Amino acid sequence: MEGMMGERRVTTGWTRVRWTAAMREAFLDTLARECNVTLAAEAAGVRKESAYLLRRKEPAFRDAWQEALALGYQALETRMLARAINPASEPDLDEMLGFRLLTRHGNALNGKVPRTGVLPRAATREETDAAILKKIEMLERARAKGLA
Known part of the structure; x- marks a missing residue:
């Protein structure tokens, strides 16, 4: 049963999350490395919905989130370049997925794609x-x- 926004009663196993500095650091570090909110939330020990709620409520966290994603995309671009130069250097890199992600990120930065991540409908x-x-x-x- 839902209570106030961002919390659920203990009967569902969810409780209100109080983000510590260590949780924020784990989330942002993982987000910068993986560009994946679900993995970042797991690293912080929270549900991804809690991370999205915090992003909506705290401008400083929202800014740090964007910075972490930018770093993650820079790292992905570096890996893609390394793979282009020497395919053996990044054997586990999915080139097509990396290219799509970088293209989508570039489009978002240029205002061509909604920042919400909502894909166009068919x-x-x-x-x-x-x-x-x-x-x-x-x-x-x-x-x-x-x-x-």
Whole structure:
């Protein structure tokens, strides 16, 4: 049963978390190394929801979070470059995933992707059909005018 935002009654096994300096350090260090909130929360001994709540409530933690992610992406970029130069140097690196993550991060920094991490939704069949029909209609008009 839920209580105030960020806490649950002990009957569910959840309690309100009081973040210590050591917990924050473990979270931010892991986030910088892994770029993974779930792993960072585990390292701090908390649920990821607790980390997101703290990020919403404390601007200093939100800034430290962003700095940790920036460091993590720099480390990933360094690993990707090392792999490009010498493939044997990073044998466990998933190049395609690394490239997608770096591209998404760069787009987010340039305002091209929502910072929330929400992925674009897939269009419905009706939406794609309507878009295709609209394009066909445009081509037919251009052809009738002798432009296509």
